[in-house]
Amino acid sequence: ARALIHRPGLLLLDEPLGALDALTRLxxxxxxxxxxxxxxxxxxxxxxxxxxxxxxxxRVLLIEEGKIGLDLTVDIPRPRRLGSVRLAELEAEVLQRVMQRGESETRLRKQG
Structure with missing residues (x-):
């Protein structure tokens, strides 16, 4: 609440919901x-x-080694329905990129 008192143009949130239970998080x-x-x-x-x-x-940005590895526009109107097919497709696209990155890192560790 204090962060909004002065009506900022930009709000930076670093893992603000990480420690919350599922219902409170939603x-x-x-x-x-x-x-x-x-x-x-x-x-x-x-x-x-x-x-x-x-x-x-x-917009979702995936950062890899300090650079933008994926720049994905989320083209779903609001309010968004959790569980929608389009949300699942976009999640899968991001997860696929994350998993590819993880597999590459694992291969490099095994080779090194």
Missing amino acids: EMQDLIVSLWQEHGFTVLLVTHDVSEAVAMAD
């Missing part, structure tokens, strides 16, 4: 999205949860 996701829509600020959300990223974001 409620907080909805709250963040509704505040963003109501006040019109930009949110930079760092998360390791692919479902959370795709459900909340208009």
Whole structure:
């Protein structure tokens, strides 16, 4: 709440929901999205949860070795329905990239 008092143009959130239980996490996701829509600020959300990223974001960036490895536009109108086919497709696209990266790193470790 304190972060919003001065009506920022940019809100930086680094894993803000990581320690929450599943229900509270979903409620907080909805709250963040509704505040963003109501006040019109930009949110930079760092998360390791692919479902959370795709459900909340208009754009998902996957950072690999300090560079953008994937830049994905989330073209789903709001409100978004959890469990929708399109959300699942986008999640799968991000996860596929993450898994490819993980497999490459595993191969390099075995070779080295």
